[in-house]
Amino acid sequence: MNETAKLDFEQGPIRPPNEAKSLLIRVTRNCSWNQCLFCPVYKGRKFSRRSVAEVQEDIRTIKRIIEDLKELSRQMGSAGEIDDRVIGRVFQSPGYAHAYRNVAAWMYYQEFNVFLQDANNLVLPAADLKALLDFLREEIPWVNRITTYARAKTVARKTVEELKSLRLDGLDRVHIGLESGSDAVLALMKKGVTAAEHIEAGRKLKEAGISLSEYIMPGLGGKELWEDHALETARVLNAIDPDFIRIRSLRIPDRIPLKALVNEGTFTPLSDDEAAEELRLLIDHLEGISSTVTSDHIMNLLEDVSGTLPQDKGKMLAAVDAYRFLPPEEKLIYRFGRRGGAYRSVRDLKDPVLRTKIERAIEEVRAQHPEGMEAFLNELVDQYI
Ligand code: SF4
Structure with a gap:
């Protein structure tokens, strides 16, 4: 290991499960809303925008780390490739900063996708986003897909033309936490967005040609609102027809604000059996869309509730029933x-x-x-x- 193995750049705490092989670049810090009762991620942390210059400096650092890793590879006789031996060295040597591991994995898998952190980068001025996307693609031209999280409320305020510009600037996909299509559930959870705004945001992104992932959260209605949660979420998804519907089930650790509602008796969590019923009801009501459903989160009870609509609907229902009838x-x-x-x-x-x-x-x-x-x-x- 040489001195440059101490190079580092800023990264946020999370990314979507399917961005596990992506390079993570932090564009904003934390969440501009930060009030959702079920969300533990950024509580107690203040939102801030990073300057274009700061993020550009991180991208320059990433380039230096790429060169450093290639040099390590050459020294190990691997001709600049990040193969099993090289990545093993980077992950097993404690001297490598965490950023090295992310960049090494990114080079190893060779998918070359980038995920921009944190929760709502579309709050940045369009000119700043353009400057960052341009710089990233100029400095690392072999980057493939660039994706980010965004709040539906923020997206809904934008025009389709503004979103089309972002698409042209190189933003390929947006991940949105839909969570629920039920206005009652959204209000209870302080999501700060309505079902109508979710639909507006989703449709605008699709019209702009940006690939769209919508995250839904089984269990979020509790026993009190489970049916409304399932049926309204299906209705909103049917109105959007997102490219991806991703399942991430509710969990209620002690540290999230929702726990207080559980303790005072106003929110009753679903059992696993009840959550399976709720998920079945939702899947059964997905109609007229061609979304791909994935259940790739470790917290989901049923990972094989996945497939592409409409042809795999029966298969997904059967996966839920395989559990229900045990x-x-x-x-x-x-x-x-x-x-x-x-x-x-x-x-x-x-x-x-x-x-x-x-x-x-x-x-x-x-x-x-x-x-x-x-x-x-x-x-x-x-x-x-
Ligand atoms: S908008 Fe997203 S990141 Fe922010 S508090 Fe809600 S769920 Fe968490």
């Missing part, structure tokens, strides 16, 4: 395996080796915490938040 003890084994990260699908119940291990683990938990199985399962899944 006997209670099988459901427990599945939930235990899934929450512990061993299972990805109900089909995994047929793996005899895994099954024996999970059954033993369940017996141990039963012996140690006879009343505490649900609490234990919650702790298992909340470790991922």
Whole structure:
């Protein structure tokens, strides 16, 4: 390792699961809204815009890190390629700054996509975004797709022409946290956006030619509003027809504001079985759209509720039903395996080796915490938040 392995640039705390191989560049810090009751990510942190000059300096640093990694590769006899040996060195040597690992992984996977952090970069003036996108594509011309998170409220305020300009400047995809299409749920959760604004934002992005991912959150209606949540979310998605519908289930760790509503009895979380019913109702009501549904978040109970509409709707409903129709003890084994990260699908119940291990683990938990199985399962899944 040489001195330049200490080079670093700023990165934010999260990215969408499907941007795991993307280069992360922080354009704004934290969330300009920051009030959603279910969201733990930026609480207690102040929103700020980074200057164009600051982000440009980060992009120059990334270029220097790329050169440094290529030099390391040449020294290791890998001719400038980031292969298994080189990436192993970068990840196993404690001296490499975190940014090196992100850049090394980006070079290793060779997809060359970039995700701009944090929560709502479209609040930046269009001229600043253009300057950053131009600079990024000039400095690293082999960049492929560039994506960002944005709030629907912010997008809805823009004209289609403004969004088209962003598309021309090189912004390929926007990820939006739709969460729910129910106005009652959106208001309860302090999402700061209405169903109508979600539809307006989504349609404008599509008209501008920007690829659109909408995140939905099973469980967000609780027992009180689950049906409205499912039906209205389907209605809003049907009105938008986004390119992607991504499932990210609600979890309620102690540190999020929603916990206070649970404690005072005004929000009642769904059980896993109830969340499966809710998800089935939502999927069943998706009509007339061609979105691709993905369930790639580790917190989702059912990862194989995925496919492209309309042709895979039956397959997705069958994936939910495969869980719904399990006997209670099988459901427990599945939930235990899934929450512990061993299972990805109900089909995994047929793996005899895994099954024996999970059954033993369940017996141990039963012996140690006879009343505490649900609490234990919650702790298992909340470790991922
Ligand atoms: S807008 Fe997004 S990042 Fe901001 S508080 Fe809400 S869910 Fe969290």
